Amino acid sequence: AQTVTQSQPEMSVQEAETVTLSCTYDTSENNYYLFWYKQPPSRQMILVIRQEAYKQQNATENRFSVNFQKAAKSFSLKISDSQLGDTAMYFCAFMNWGGSEKLVFGKGTKLTVNP
């Protein structure tokens, strides 16, 4: 069974600075997807960024980028130029390629951006 681990329950960063959230996972599969979801306070979970395991190039979405290390089974999220609106819970998630459509989540990291 796949597992996802987020070792940082809480983090904080100053506005305009850069922060990196860690995620590791365990799987015996070779092809899969990885996701970062953001859940602002009292708001719905929204997809931030996704990575296909067969792609070597790290995914980037504006200020958000990932460092995908397949051999190390690591998938960290870097937020550049942090904004107050980035304050949220961040969940790392895994999905198999083919077959099961379920997401396997980590416990989440609560990120606070301070002014």
Place this chain on the structure above:
Amino acid sequence: EPEVTQTPSHQVTQMGQEVILRCVPISNHLYFYWYRQILGQKVEFLVSFYNNEISEKSEIFDDQFSVERPDGSNFTLKIRSTKLEDSAMYFCASSEGVRAGNQPQHFGDGTRLSIL
């Protein structure tokens, strides 16, 4: 942008009572999901639903749980006889098609279920 909507936002129910959580997925989506998050724990998959039947369920989704798409827009989760340990945030999600890695799951705001 279209959203997944869930009602109610908070449900308080006596233990042993039945509860129905409601979701309206995004209109052109074909796959539907329920997840739950017990306070302080991970978001856990419960069930996926496609073409009017369950496509996958977890070991959590026992006989006390059922899902239904009663009409063209709603997707419901029913818990027949609630237990204290059913207290959690329940999230509904939907995705456009089969390859959900390329067509990601969109989540609702969640329903907080409190069992007394």
